Amino acid sequence: MDASTCARGAADLAGRVLGALRDGSAADLADFLDSCVDATAGLAAVRLVGADVFLPHLVLDRPLGTRDADVVVASFEILPSVTAPATAEQRVMAWHDWSTARLLAGLTGAVPVATPEDPAAVLGPVEQWARWSVAVAQLSSSAHPGATGPVVDAVAAQPLALCRGVVRSVLRRDFATASRLTRWICLLHATGVGLPLDPVLLLAHVESRAGAEPRRLLDLAAARHLVRST
Amino acid sequence: MTVHTSARPVLAPADLAALSTLVAEPESAVADPPLPEPNAAGVLLLGLLLSPSTPKEPRK
Amino acid sequence: MNTVVHTAHNVTARALGWLHANRDLGAFDDDATADLNDPDGVYKPLCELALASSLVLREGVAGTAELRAARELLEFSWRQLRRGDLLYERQLRHVLLTDPLETYAHHARGGLRHEALEQLLAQDSATDSMTEVVPNRRLAVANAHRVVGLPRDDDPQDMLRQTWLGRTPQPWALDWYTAYHMTHAVFHVTDWGALPGELPPDVAEYLRNWLPAWFEVWAEAGQWDLIGELLIVGACLPEPWCEPARWELFAGLQHADGLVPRDTEPVDDEPLRRFHDHQHTAVVAAIAGTLTTSRLLGGST
Incomplete structure (x- = not known):
């Protein structure tokens, strides 16, 4: 292949x-x-x-x-x-x-x-939130409307780590990672998890800068549907 | 669609590894955070004391 | 001893030692006058030196040798400023400038006073003689008035709300310059960690949430001067933020002689250039280490 x-x-x-x-x-x-x-x-x-x-x-x-x-x-x-x-x-x-x-x-x-197994094995220790959030970004397809499961629960339990991760990726201007993390942020917002940042403003900021790669746009489209549903 | 329901090759472990690499897309290796512009005169003015420049008296 | 206390204490001792050993490189060439041709060349670094020294003395958590070095450095900058006469003349001539007041505040904090200058500053304060400045700079002036002991009806909380930080913007709405403005808003409203309670709870929570993210971003970019300032901010919070890993990273940057490089650019070998390029970061390191040590040992609670 x-x-x-x-x-x-x-x-x-x-x-x-x-x-x-x-x-x-x-x-x-x-x-x-x-x-x-x-x-x-x-x-x-x-x-x-x-x-x-x-x-x-x-x-x-x-x-x-x-x-x-x-x-x-x-x-x-x-x-x-x-x-x-x-x-x-x-x-x-x-x-x-x-x-x-x-x-x-x-x-x-x-x-x-x-x-598969304990989600901690794939995400790593949350104290290392920068690395943790990169693993969360890699699993962005799990953050869909109505998503449940061990990884979703693990991420939803750590809104601050997730928010630090997305702020870091936005400031690094890594908008591919930022798009995927924004999707998670919007999922948490849709399920009523309190966040220390504004997910709608974040989404708008990332949408304006994410480029045209279809898989990134798909992450952002999912995010948009998640915030619309709230 | 018939072509797709016929017997398919099962890919090698190397292919699964390649696909895993695509799925587990790493973050950008190079960060591009906001930095001072190298030639900005303001760089050294910043710091613990930001004072406006001293007014110059016109020469008589 | 707590590992961060140990690390922070050593960073201060070495940074202060470097500033002390190289202090003559930061002296005026000749008799400076109230009209400074280049205020950022010698005058501003002297002010910063006085700030760091005065905070080491205020906190009193350094060793005997460091306290002696701090005292000598404060007296050095005072002598360079002709025991306040230069500040007095500068304020006389340039009524609206705020830097004589701000520079004087660091010396006054360390007990070095100039009576005529204080009278002048009181007059200028009563007439609100000050140039218009950005909000975090306005807080700096208010704090200088507070430290010198000139009574005013300033409301630091209200002033803080005028700054970038006071509005607690979305945490990605930050650039390099604004990061410095943010750190200075914290320094001045808390009088360099002496009054952590002056940070409103929402601002303190905002900083605790986002300092780690900002530190990570500019540490990756090698902005050592800025991350040193972020460590000072951490030490100014009601509940200090001083993670061992962050302090180890910062301490690991320090050269054997105590120099702390400002960024990842090669450090110049030429002594004068070397001093001027990195003196600010040494000042930052000395302050960060002092305030962190003091807060962890229970000061300013």
Whole structure:
């Protein structure tokens, strides 16, 4: 598998999800896969975008079609999840996959999936909030409307660490990380967690500077839906 | 769609590692925080005492 | 002994030792007059030297050698200012300038007084003779009046609310220059940590929330002078913020001779240049260490 082809596919797919959110339609995953020259890279892209492929269904409450569900199932078949993650990247991947699989199960009525492990293993000690918040940013696809689970609970328990993390990333002008953390901030705000900063002003600040990368825009679109729902 | 439901290759562990790297996107290695402009005359004026410059008396 | 107390104490001792050993590099070339051609060249550093020395003496938590060095440095700057005559002449000639008052305050804090200057300052205060300044600078003037003991109807809390900090902006709405303005608002409203209760609870909470984030950002950028000032702010809070890891980082920057580099640029070998480039950061380090040591040992509560 070629990583850059996969990343390009993920950007394309994220753009389709964004379009679906805008138009009130579904992101046609099967059509996306048909458009890919390399089907394997296309499926890897689906896996990379992960739970975000379901954003139109979560936000617009649209049913998930069988063909689209099959594509997500197939994305797991070509690359089975790591059962015993050993590295930091594998731990992120395990939780990223878990969010995708759990939403798929919820939307299709399939059996729920087992949770990977203690979220502290992937996030690290919260005292090191700068590093902790980078791990939180890597799991931004878990911060969707209605999100629950161990990672969400762990992040929601540490609003100050999260807010310091996003302030740091904004001041570093790392707007990719800032976009992902802003999404988490907006999730916490949507669930009624008190925050020492204004999530709506933060979102506006980051939106103006985030650039045009579709996966970043998807993070910000999710964030926008979260603050709108409050 | 039929093409996609046929038997698919299961990718190698290296591919999973590559995908994990894409998922676990690191933060920007280079920070770009607000800093003083190198040539700003104000840099050394800042500090523990910020005094306005001394008025110059016109030369008679 | 608490590990931060130990670290902070050593940073002050070494920074003060460096300032003391190099003090002659910060002297006027010849007899300075009230019209300073370059107020930032010698005059401002002397004022900062007096500030650091007066705070070391005020807190009284340094060792015997450091207290002696601080006393000698304060007397050195006083002599350079012709025992206050230069400040007096400058205030006579330039009625609206505030720097004679602010410079005098550091010496008055250390017990070095100038009667005629005080009378002049009282007159100027009564007539509100002061140039218009930005809000954190206005707090500096108010604190100088407070330290010298000139009664006024200033309301430091109200003045604080006019500053950037007093409005507790969203914490990313900060740049390098404004960070210095923020630190100075804290220094002046608390009289350099002597009055931590002068920080309103919402501002104190705001600083506790965001100081760690700001420290991280400018530490990564190697802005050692600024992070030293952030450590001073931490020592001025009602509940001091002085994390061991932050102090270890700052102490680790200090050279063997006590110099603390202002940033990541190479330190010049030429003695005069070396002194002028880094004297401010040594002053910052001496103050940060003194206030942190004092607060941790239970002062200003």
